[in-house]
Amino acid sequence: MPLCHPRPQNKPRGDSVHHSPPEEEITPARDTEHRRVAAATIIGTAIEWYDYFLYAMAAALVFRQLMFSGLSSGASTIVAFLTVGISFLFRPLGAFLAGHYGDKIGRRKVLMLTLIVMGTATALIGLLPTYETIGAASPILLITLRIIQGISAGGEWGGAVLMAVEHAPVRQRGLYGACPQIGVPAGLLLASGVLAVMSQIAPGDAFLTWGWRVPFLLSFLLIIVGAWIRHSVEESPVFVEMAELAETESAPVKTLFRKHSPLVFVAALIFAGNSAVGYMTTGGYIQGYATDPDGPVGLSRDDVLWAVTGSAVTWLIFTLFAGWFSDRVGRRTSYIIGFILQFLGVLVVFPLVNTANVGLFFLGIGFLTLGLGLTYGQQAALYAEIFPASIRFSGVSISYAIGAIVGGAFAPMIAAWLVQTTGTTNAVTVYLGAMTLIGLAAVLSLRDRSGIPLGPEHEAEQNVSPIRWLSRT
Structure with a gap:
């Protein structure tokens, strides 16, 4: 399998791909720009999702003790995971705003703004006083910053x-579409890895006192790195062509729902099927479940964090593979x-986690990431190919945000409630299945629709619905 920024190949597609576009002339300058964009999307999304996942992990490992200490142990766990899910409710707002302006003023400007907003909110979390210091103001400020993270995440992807x-x-x-996708497991890898390192540098009570703050404060530095990298890439050629032809939509979100509502619904469900499962680790549930001293597993925090870090590597590999594989057999297959x-x-993850064996714990979450990667790497290309150019930013952003709410938003909280209600993880397995x-x-x-032309001059073809029982939008 080639790397994420390979030299283009001129191999024919498989039979499952319905479009056969003409070969492109790839000059050295264009090849260099392709590589630069690929690197920028990987690094930028990795930074954004580092910020986002860091909160989810801290919710399980830290916030339930420091920010919600006024509640009972069980209630603080559920409320902590609830704050993880609350941000998802605001991701559609970010998607609406980013989609509107991304289809009107360009993709690049919106990406710069989302990076700065996300990074600032994350760094400020690292400065928050605890519940013992300022009382109820602490969780209120924490939730506010989490909402800001949600708005930013809604526009980033x-x-x-x-x-x-x-x-x-x-x-x-x-x-190439898998490049920003691998930014998600890369963000998980970075977040879990930094927390694991800090857990060793500041063990025991020191981690709860100050160690957890360092990964959040690190976001100040990551903002600078990410902004510099994203500033170096050119605007999307499709948007440049739209601007030259003066074919940008005046109200892209309105047009999206008027003409493509069923497609938004279907696209959202595709991601919901992936994100509900993915948020067992990215949402911090498995970490909290496995390290709960009163629970049935009782693994150490260090062992769990390193296992999750390892699983992020396998998720990254299979996400990249899925993008490459979809170019050969088609997105649908x-x-x-x-x-x-x-x-x-x-089916196997919780039985293996419940063995309380670190090796089997890693095997369970590692095998789970195989399927997660193979239902995520091709998502960028699939989403881009099913929406018309003039409303594409709105379509992919809003579908993704709705899918995140239906799937991942409250998956950790639902899992925690199911286990508390039934006393077993079997119900969680049924839910995720x-x-x-x-x-x-x-x-x-x-x-x-693999290979369909993406430019604005092909809007008529793009407007034909890809939903099998519909001939037109």
């Missing part, structure tokens, strides 16, 4: 994936295979 896919060679959209493997991962099957059904409802 759409811009990043469109920069990658719209810059990409036609025959390698899946691979690669998704079907991915959801089947994800379903198998759901059902969400996986919903994602699979949504994929089966779509035609494969």
Whole structure:
């Protein structure tokens, strides 16, 4: 498998791909720009999701003790995970705002803004006083900053994936689109890795006193790095062409829902099937469940953090593979295979976690990431190819945000409630299995549009609905 920024190849596509675009002439200058965009989307999204996942992990490991200490142990756990989910309710707002302005003023400007907003909110969390210091003001400020993170995350993903896919060679959209996708497991890897390091530097009470703050304050530095990298890339060629032709929509969100509401719904369910399962680790649930001293597993915090860090590596690898694989067999086929493997991962993860054996714990979450990667790497290309150019930023951002609410938003809280109610993780397995099957059904409802032209001059073709039972939007 090639790296994320390979030299373009001129190999023919498989039979499952329905479009056969003409070969592109790739000059050295364009090849260099492709590589620069790929690197920028990986690093930028990794920084954004580092910020976002850091909160989720801290909610399980720190905030339930420091910010919600006025509640009982069980209630503080549920409320801590509730604050993780609250941010998802504001991601559609970020998606609406970013989609509107991304389709009107460009992808690049919106991405710069989301990076700065996310990083600032994250760093400020690292400066927050605890409940013992300022009482109820502490959780209120924490929730406020988490909401700001949610708004930023809602706008980040759409811009990043469109920069990658719209810059990409036609025959390698899946691979290049996987670049911002691997920023997600890279962010998880970075967040869990930094927390694991700080847990060793500041063990025991020192971690709760000051050690947890360092990863949040590190975001100040990451803002500078990310902004510099994103400033170096050119605007999406599709948006440049739209601006030159004066074909930007005056109200892209309104047009999206008027013409493509069923497509938004189907696209959202595809991501919901992935995110509900993914947020077992990215949302901090498995970390909290496995380290709970009163729970059935009782693993050490260090062991769990390092295992999750290792699983982030396997997730990253299979996410990148999924993008490459989808260029060979089509987005739809690669998704079907991915959801089947994800379903198998759901069936085995909690039985292995519940053994309280570190090696089997890692095996369980590592196998789960195989399916997660194979239902995530191709998502950027699939989303870009199913929405018309003039409303594409709005379409991919809003679908992603809605899918995150339906799937991942409250998955950790639901899992915690199911375990407390039933006393077993079997109900969680049923819940995650059902969400996986919903994602699979949504994929089966779509035609494969791999390779469809993305430029504004092909809007008529793009406006034909990819939903199998609809001929037009």
